[in-house]
Amino acid sequence: MPNKLLHDPAKAYCACIGPNYLTPEEVIARYRGQLSEGTLRNWRYLRIGPSYLKIGKAILYPSSELDRWDKSIFVVCRSTRTLPLESRLHQSSGEAVQAF
Template identity: 70%
Template sequence: MSTEKYLTPDEVSERYRGEISVGTLRNWRSLRIGPSFIKIGKAILYPSPELDLWDQKNVVACRSKKIVDNSSD
């Protein structure tokens, strides 16, 4: 038995604190962009592991700040 959790579009919107609306998710599905989803009949479900992978693809790496050593002056 799978312990994988599936989220509805409302739950996905909540996961991202409302920054991604249900309407945006709908548009992304029609364009085949955004996180992967499963469609069973009319039900749309987002597997949590797929959302985690999508999060990782959207991580923005920042350069670490260089520390200047002025102790030799």
């Protein structure tokens, strides 16, 4: 049975250096299939998206860079003012509630 690592330089390199680097397929899995290999390829060409290493034909994404990129695209929502549960119950029953 032939060794598949010999046919994919990225997987062979990742096997040697450990889990700190992900192949494009592993990046796709990390983002639950919401990115495609084509999207990653286009981003590399345009020099946008997460940073990567290219060693020969192998494309590798450092986990730390993916974490950094996650933080850079993080969307922060403003919090809404909510009333305490007891106040909401009184309002729904028609009782007058004082503002806090």
